[in-house]
Amino acid sequence: MLDPALLRNRLDEVAERLASRGFEFPRARFEQLEAQRKALQSDTQALQAQRNARSRAIGQAKAAGQDTAPLMAEIAGLGERLQASEAALAELQQQLHDLAANLPNLPDQGVPEGRSEADNAEIKRWGEPRSFDFRARDHVELGERNGWLDGDTAARMSGARFTVLRGGLARLHRALAQFMLDLHTGEHGYLECNVPVLVHGHSLYGTGQLPKFEEDLFAIEGEERRYLIPTSEVPLTNIVRERIVEAGELPLRMSAHSMCFRSEAGSYGRDTRGMIRQHQFEKVELVSIVGGQDSAAELERMTGCAETVLEKLGLPYRRMLLCTGDMGFAAARTYDLEVWLPSQQTWREISSCSNCGDFQARRLQARWRNPDTGKPELVHTLNGSGVAVGRALVAVMENGQNADGTITIPEVLRPYMGGLALLS
RNA sequence: GGAAGCGUGGCCGAGUGGUUGAAGGCACCGGUCUUGAAAACCGGCAAGGGGCAACCCUUCGUGAGUUCGAAUCUCACCGCUUCCGCCA
Numbered sequence: 001m002l003d004p005a006l007l008r009n010r011l012d013e014v015a016e017r018l019a020s021r022g023f024e025f026p027r028a029r030f031e032q033l034e035a036q037r038k039a040l041q042s043d044t045q046a047l048q049a050q051r052n053a054r055s056r057a058i059g060q061a062k063a064a065g066q067d068t069a070p071l072m073a074e075i076a077g078l079g080e081r082l083q084a085s086e087a088a089l090a091e092l093q094q095q096l097h098d099l100a101a102n103l104p105n106l107p108d109q110g111v112p113e114g115r116s117e118a119d120n121a122e123i124k125r126w127g128e129p130r131s132f133d134f135r136a137r138d139h140v141e142l143g144e145r146n147g148w149l150d151g152d153t154a155a156r157m158s159g160a161r162f163t164v165l166r167g168g169l170a171r172l173h174r175a176l177a178q179f180m181l182d183l184h185t186g187e188h189g190y191l192e193c194n195v196p197v198l199v200h201g202h203s204l205y206g207t208g209q210l211p212k213f214e215e216d217l218f219a220i221e222g223e224e225r226r227y228l229i230p231t232s233e234v235p236l237t238n239i240v241r242e243r244i245v246e247a248g249e250l251p252l253r254m255s256a257h258s259m260c261f262r263s264e265a266g267s268y269g270r271d272t273r274g275m276i277r278q279h280q281f282e283k284v285e286l287v288s289i290v291g292g293q294d295s296a297a298e299l300e301r302m303t304g305c306a307e308t309v310l311e312k313l314g315l316p317y318r319r320m321l322l323c324t325g326d327m328g329f330a331a332a333r334t335y336d337l338e339v340w341l342p343s344q345q346t347w348r349e350i351s352s353c354s355n356c357g358d359f360q361a362r363r364l365q366a367r368w369r370n371p372d373t374g375k376p377e378l379v380h381t382l383n384g385s386g387v388a389v390g391r392a393l394v395a396v397m398e399n400g401q402n403a404d405g406t407i408t409i410p411e412v413l414r415p416y417m418g419g420l421a422l423l424s
Numbered sequence: 425g426g427a428a429g430c431g432u433g434g435c436c437g438a439g440u441g442g443u444u445g446a447a448g449g450c451a452c453c454g455g456u457c458u459u460g461a462a463a464a465c466c467g468g469c470a471a472g473g474g475g476c477a478a479c480c481c482u483u484c485g486u487g488a489g490u491u492c493g494a495a496u497c498u499c500a501c502c503g504c505u506u507c508c509g510c511c512a
Binding site: 038052060074078246 | 434441442443452453469470471473474475480481482491492493
């Protein structure tokens with residue numbers, strides 16, 4: 001949610017910055033609603049003030065033992081007028097709120113303008129894509145040869161975009177998640193969390209997936225509707241929902257390994273082969289809650305933590321600064337990490353780290369107490385993948401493959417594989 | 425699933441339908457005192473919204489209702505606690 005004061009006072013700037021990310025602000029409608037709201041609100045409050053004053057007078061008269069009948073007669077009809085006014089105001093405010101809830105965050109200064117991923121800026125590159133002296137196989141081919149990776153069996157029980165993993169590959173997948181979580185909690189200062197994967201709609205509203213992107217989610221109907229989380233950013237960030245955090249608790253850094261569920265509506269035909277795009281996948285997530293003055297530096301730090309994962313695994317990657325048109329709804333600034341996939345001869349997203357500023361915090365009413373002022377202020381929230389486990393598995397397989405179809409296990413994972421160095 | 429109880433500010437906790445946005449305490453901030461600190465004492469201290477401002481409005485789990493007036497009365501819902509049943 002954008003700062004409502006910004007909408008009222010600096011509409012030109014807001015509209016312009018939203019336009020830079022390809023969002024057309026419904027300006028005429030907003031201005032009309034806002035003008036009506038202003039008039040109706042002051043009318044309503046005048047009526048409320050009148051009612052309060054009269055009721056107080058009746059109370060005083062009664063206490064003094066005077067006759068209250070004339071005062072009562074004076075406010076006859078006030079109640080109905082007030083009720084009508086309040087109802088109309090509530091309706092208007094609902095419309096304004098609905099409009100505001102669908103506005104994406106403003107891009108930070110310094111985010112390159114652009115319409116699609118083609119306009120993203122490459123910030124850095126690490127590692128050297130390996131050159132093969134044999135035909136490099138893709139992860140599906142590598143996996144199916146040994147029955148490690150089985151999409152057909154998964155399709156029979158669950159449909160498309162699911163996978164069954166077996167044996168050493170299943171273990172390697174688990175090893176990756178363990179390694180990442182250990183790294184972030186042991187060396188990067190994140191608090192290990194285990195969180196619900198089923199959440200209420202209001203939690204998804206808080207992080208910005210609702211109301212606009214309901215079709216991307218799996219919903220569970222029961223006595224109460226719940227949703228499967230698309231990322232543990234949702235539960236981790238909702239930990240501070242409607243809380244006032246003490247300054248000494250910040251920065252609050254949390255990490256979780258969880259299942260993630262996405263309907264992938266609208267991506268028919270894309271990445272249908274293998275494990276790149278699944279309805280159900282695992283991810284180690286990083287979330288930071290900080291004071292507003294620290295969020296820019298925290299984004300750099302967080303992105304560095306995600307990069308460390310890839311570096312320790314020996315996976316070549318590049319860091320991209322997303323352009324205005326390619327950022328997510330809640331993000332003000334986003335870095336994507338893209339890992340090299342030999343089979344596709346291209347870079348594929350494996351992590352996305354975003355600074356959401358106070359956008360989510362305003363929806364969540366998540367605040368901290370600023371010791372300088374003694375007043376509560378909205379926190380800034382950041383989230384990043386540290387990193388996607390399924391895609392990391394794909395990258396390890398493809399980059400670590402040998403001519404005979406075996407896979408060399410990165411050294412940092414061997415302790416999690418019982419010392420095994422080669423998957424064969 | 426059955427029974428009982430409870431939801432009040434950052435926290436704890438009072439609150440007979442009428443200047444109660446809410447006593448008291450803790451925490452926090454400022455001051456006096458002190459070599460310094462602690463203690464003691466004095467003062468301040470909820471959030472959100474509207475207005476240049478004076479000031480006004482809203483909020484006591486949520487939503488409806490009764491009333492001139494609701495933290496207080498009624499109903500429904502939600503959440504929490506305890507006991508019983510079931511259960512990994």
